[in-house]
Amino acid sequence: METLAMHISNGIIDGPVAAVFAAVALAAMAFCVLRGRRDLDDRLAPMAGLVAAFIFAVQMLNFPIFTAGVSGHLLGGALAAMLVGPWIGALCVAVVLVVQALVFGDGGVAMLGLNVTNMAVLGTAAAYLLIALLLRVLPRTPAGLGVTAFVSALVSVLVASMGFVFQYWLGGTTDLGGNLGSLAGTMAVAHVLIGIGEGVITATTVVTVAKVRPDLVYALRGLRSAPASAVPAVGGAR
């Protein structure tokens, strides 16, 4: 099997910018720990471990995206936000990225802050804002839940990819000769297509979990009528 680099490699973004984003990522993760602890009880902790392990597994599954020679894979921010909430969800994605950088040689260790900022922070934040909005306006049915998962996943991938473009604008190591727009365009097109795959995977997984154990879906907490089930949602339990 060929090299499977999925995240920002060493040398792509310069050192100072990478260091700034390492600080940004660290601060964001510290905040997530503080805020997320409120959610993190005996039931959510093992579920969060599972979500991280599941994201690691599905990130290995590169799928073709209908443009020649390009693949995509799950980022996981929306999936994590739906299943375990935004704070613990962002931490789940970050743990995956740390394991990949330290053990699997994927994504430079010096680039970890950039990768965490894009996928764990921006991706999860964008997803959760949309989840909170869509779950309020869409019908509380499996279809409504699926559409919420799909849309939030698609947008979160696009936002994460634009995070990289912004970082490249700040500290990209190759002078694109003012041609950042073409990099942004290439990234956007590829990641809209990847986002469709992310949306399908996220919606399928979330709807399945909601059918089997609606009480384990964070996004359904506090909603009176849980989709696809007669089991009442655990009333706003935190």
Add this chain to the structure above:
Amino acid sequence: MRKRPWGFVVGGLLVALFLAGVVSSFASSHPDGLDSSLREGCTFDADDNITGGSCPAQREKEHEIGGPLADYGVAGIDNDLLSTGLSGVLGVLLTFAVAGGAFWLVRRRGPGEEVTTDRQPASRGVPGRE
């Protein structure tokens, strides 16, 4: 009633192990969206080496660590199926141990859960107490 999550977690882990251990070998081996965007402008030979042109990927440097599981394979195992699958299985277990362990350690031991005296084994179907 608060059902315990352990049965679901074990089931989910088995699915993850299957995906990372078996399905991963059939994943697309083309560069992903990020990688391919950074390779725009360069030409490559069959072994993925840059043969000409100019693109951001040219500035890529070696990984600091590498390690025996680098690039989602196990060093020393030549069989691609086995190498990829085994690295995936190890990755899932390691990620679950690190994330699950860390979250378990920092979890909130608040009222209503009775965790201080809770020594029940992790079995499903035990009805939760009020």
